[in-house]
Amino acid sequence: MSWSRFPHLVLPIAVLLLLAGCQKEEEQATEVVRPVLSMIVSERIDAAASFAGKVQPKVQTELGFRVIGRLVARDVTVGDAVVAGAELAALDPxxxxxxxxxxxxxxxxxxxxxxxxxxxxxxxxxxxxxxxxxxxxxxxxxxxxxxxxxxxxxxxxxxxxxxxxxxYTKLKSNFDGIVTATGAEVGQVVSAGEMVVTVARPGERDAVVDVPDGIALFPIGTPFSVALQINPDLKVNGTVREIAPAADPVTRTRRVKIALDNPPVGFRLGTTITATRQGAEHELMLIPSTAVFEREGKRFVWIVNERGGDVTAREVEVGADVGGLRPVTAGLKPGERIATAGAHSLEEGQKVKISDGARS
Known part of the structure; x- marks a missing residue:
């Protein structure tokens, strides 16, 4: 087609092509601003709390036969004290x-x-x-x-x-202890390794409590005062020795074991207790675990610059994850805003926009 036959169309088409090119250049030059979830860091009071629980043995062993057979005798029941070498049960020989x-x-x-x-x-x-x-x-x-x-x-x-x-048809205790559970009755056919009697060492005892998920922020070694519910004046000191790594999916609680320091006779196995955290109230700075990312063995968070609208990585020191939160020990100040999601996909100096769902 010859454009000489349509001279009146050449100029409008050229103008349209020029405008389209400028628009593409403007779109390419426009930097994408990413919306992010964020929060303003603040401190909260971590008050001493009390939790109900029970006294349980630190070490208990499930004993069973090494061979299959029919149980013809079980000489102990729950609560019986046994000595090393004592016969606990027997199979048909x-x-x-x-x-x-x-x-x-x-x-x-x-x-x-x-x-x-x-x-x-x-x-x-x-x-x-x-x-x-x-x-x-x-x-x-x-x-x-x-x-x-x-x-x-x-x-x-x-x-x-x-x-x-x-x-192997005779089941004997390997140490002095107390029977805390039984798993088979006389006349029952038991498999090799099946639990028949559980024996606990009575010397070392724990106070076991279930703590709501998100509250168990105290670290291993945190001191507690443990008192009997039947006699609150009878107390003993203890320290946290174990915290369950995950919460129970039904109760949403974490099991915490507190090692008792020389418990008196009154702290019998199965006794109901109240464990109270020792020490004065103190402030904690907590941030979501999703806000923390690692580089070369160090931990960082993204600081959101509300004036400039960009993010900057800052190294921080944080404690262990408990309930999706981490206590900050260094690197942040109250009032600073940090990104709480997408930490691994942000870049230094990237332009961001505070999302409507940001935490204040």
Missing amino acids: TAFELALRSAKADLASAEATLSNATAAEERLTALLKTDTESQATVDSAQQSREAAQASLIRATAGLAKSEEQLS
Whole structure:
């Protein structure tokens, strides 16, 4: 098509193309401003709190038989004190006694076979000296004697195994303790390894409490005062030794174990207690765990510059994650705004816009 035939269309089309090019350049030059969720850092009072719980053993062992069988005796129940070596339960030993008798018979047979093979070898060796027997016959007798010796060793090991299997029909305590649970009744067939009796060491005891998720911000070693609910005047000191890494999905609580320091006799296993955190109230600066990211082994957060509308990475020191929050020990001041989401996708100096869902 020749444009000379339509001169009146050339100028408008050129203007439109020029405007379209300028618009593309303006769009490319416009920097994308990303909306971010953010919050203003503040301090809150972490008051001493009390939690109800129970006294539980620090160490308890679930004991079970090493072999399968029918339970014919259980000599203990919950609350009984046992000593090391005490018999706790027993299985029907009939099948194992029969196996032991068979092993003894195999051993007697192997001993008799070895005795005959040894005597035969000695006779043939003596005849070989008088040239009345061949060397091949003597060698065959020697091989028979060696085979009999191997059979005796196997029979001896079989007897020892049968005796050990028979001993497995009796369940004994490995240490002094208290029975805290039972898992089988007389007449029940139990599998190898199935819990029959649980024995706890009474010396070392814990106060076990369930703390609502998000409150358990105290670290390992935090001191507590533990008192009996039946007698609040009877108290003992303790320190946190273990905090469950995850909350119970149903109750949304974390199990906290407090090691008791020389608990008196009144702190019996199963006793209900009240654990109260020691120390004066103090302030905590808490931020969401999603606001923290790591680079080269260091932890950072994004500081939102409300005037410039950009973000800057700043190194911080934070405690362990508990309930999705982390206490800040250094690097932040109250009143500063930080990004709380998308920390791994932001860049230094990136323009951002505070989202409507930002925390004040």
